[in-house]
Amino acid sequence: MILGLITFFIFEQGLPLIWKIGPRAFILGERWVPSQGSFGILPMIVSSFWVTIGALALGIPLGLACTIFLCEWSPPSVGMVLRPAIQLLAAIPSVIYGFWGLIVLVPLVRNYLGGPGLSILSGSMILGFMILPTIISISEDSLNALPPSYKQGALALGATHWQAIWRVLIPAARSGIVTSIILGMGRAVGETMAMIMILGNAVKMPTSFLDSARTLTTNIGIEMGYASGAHRQALFATGVVLFIIIMLLNSLAIFLSRRRAG
């Protein structure tokens, strides 16, 4: 019901503008100058894409490593500390991450790698951490749900513990792990506040990981405060695009987890 309302109102506000300037011009346009009435969101889509890829590049290996660590190798005492710590990671407000990125990561990147510091690289690093809890908790569930006989069988065949994990357990839990990654992607695409603080918000095509950028979400977050008329509609239209991307990711995740359960 609420989902329906949300869909209805956002589409109602956003679609007229998309039709007016044409979906192609809106999605593939490279210029975003609201005062001149030109609304193209391609740079933001590209930025969102790269930030998400960057976040996954950090989040997947770290997340998987933590999962394997938690399920298979951690001494119980370490696990007792790590598990609540990861839940806490999920509970920290995103503005806190953004702030930390701004005062610690951004100067680091600026001093050692050059560029403005407010960049896709800094944003991806923070996002990578923010999506860890999602990836870890869901893939841990799917590893724990495997029958113990898988591992016993592998070990009985003479595999080392690592071979059992890498060749048997991970492939068997694949669908759960993929689901967790997709949900993490959804979170990364949708994150707003931390990204406003770290990305620098320049409206242009990003050319390298050290460029400042603006994603779909931050575009809405920054300009919504003072937009009106066609400009506001354009922001809602940005929301429509974002909403469609998220819904596709969600449906994919739900479909995958259903298939696993069924």
Place this chain on the structure above:
Amino acid sequence: MLLRTRYLTQGIAKVLIWIAALSTIAVMILILLQILAEGLPILHLRFFLESPREMGREGGIFPTIIGTVALTAVAILFATPLGVGTAIFLREYTRESHISRIIRFGTDCLAGVPSIIFGLFGFVFFVIYLNMGWSILSGGLTLAAMILPTIISTAEEAIKAIPYSYREVSYSLGGTKWQTVIRAILPNALPGIFTGIILGVGRSIGETAAIILTAGSSLVMPTSLFSPIRTMSIHFYILAREGISMDMAYGTGAALILLVLLINTVAHWLLNRYIRHRV
């Protein structure tokens, strides 16, 4: 030889995974420590009880605390009955059918919708369409929609965990469906439901994007449900982003972290106690 390579691989993998896991914890501790170390010295009683002066450069954060509490209260008040009701409906009144599948798909999707989209929705629907303006009520209702999935899923888990015999005993004593739900199921599911509410509170406190679009960011003391407010996390965001005062930002950040830590610990403790109680 072959055997040795296998153990070598295992050794390398083990080292890498230990490094990854430990560095994750290290970064987390670093984030928390940095903000707490800079922020804790600022946290005096006066910081909590005074109103901010000069846009937040001086003074305290009292109105933002009130704002946070009011907003969270509104959100919980609306989301709890709705969420628990949905959970009971899903578990007790329907079998797996088209309706329940649609509801479940809806809540799953709702859980993944980013907060900025909730903000846009709240802005058009509550602020403009229902003409509530930037207010506690619009912000609270938007938040309620956001935390609904959490409350539904934890309440559903709690109800699912109740042994079937409870229901059978209630029916055999001549209880109606309604009496069974109210007298046998709800009391036993209460700790689980409570956990969901606390998780929802945690999310409300940390939320920024959705609220800044629906509850405004005014620094005055709220007087009614229809006054605009600024929550602690929005205050923190504005202080930090516009560079108004780093000291005050650290202070607010530290207060936020402490609050979230506290809430999480309570939720964790409840959850553990509940699980042990069940087993």
